[in-house]
Amino acid sequence: MFTGIIEERGEIVGRDDLDRAARFSIRGPLVTGDAGFGDSIAVNGVCLTVVTLDDDVFTVDVMDETLQRSSLGRLTAGAPVNLERAMAAGGRFGGHIVQGHVDGVGEILAISPTEHWTVVRVGIPADLAKYVVEKGSITVDGTSLTVSAVGEDDGRDWLEVSLIPTTLAETILGLAAVGDPVNLEVDVIAKYVERLTTKSAETDPKGA
Known part of the structure; x- marks a missing residue:
């Protein structure tokens, strides 16, 4: 389990691209200190397993499903x-509570700097919108953030976060940058x- 504090x-x-997989070598002096x-x-919010260590570089194996369902497939x-x-x-x-299990990939729609913080708008997959509420928690590329606003424009759901x-x-x-994918x-x-309420309704559809 993770907390989203990078x-x-x-x-x-x-x-190294393999058969329906990839092996990444990643430099991280701090996280390799006791690894x-x-x-x-967690790499950009994806929980991965350390395979080898060499000084401050570690390697991880990423299967095809993870490459397809997250933004890791785009990394070079x-x-x-x-x-x-x-x-x-x-x-x-x-x-x-962050599990390191990516639910979907969003897209940065706008970046609006202000004097003391920057507002970032992220387009989100329609099937995830029901889980996102204003002042709730969201993990963006592994970073735990508070949702400052939610909305929909032209049929596309979005959320905003304010970054210090x-x-x-x-x-x-x-x-x-605008257009970048985010986990x-x-x-x-x-x-x-949702799971509990759905099951409860199925068991007792009248709500008795």
Whole structure:
């Protein structure tokens, strides 16, 4: 499990395309400091398993489904990435519950800087819109953020997040441009609530 508090901005230093898979080599001096074989590290919000370690570079294997269902398939050498180690049992819970399971890929529609923060509008897949609420939590490229607004334009659902200078400086969101894809993970609690209420309605359709 993760919390969406990015620990460092790493870099893809190599990519080997395999049969329906890929192996990425990623530089991350902080996250490799105490990492070992089999440990979990979230890369742009995707939970991946450490395969090898060499100084400050670790490798991960990414299967075809993950490449297709996230933005990782677009990554090449030199790309910056958000990195977070799995949460330690006694660690601080600074963000929200993040599983590292991407629900869909959004698209940055607009970036609006202001004096003290930057508002980013993200287009979201229609099937995820029901899980996103104003002031709720959303994970964007692995970063735990608060939804500042939701809406729909021309039949397309969107959400907005407001990024402080620290978030812009310490995560890849500060390097993002309009049109860029972003990995989205909705709040898992919303999905559990939907599942429970749906099952309850099926069991007792009259609500008795």
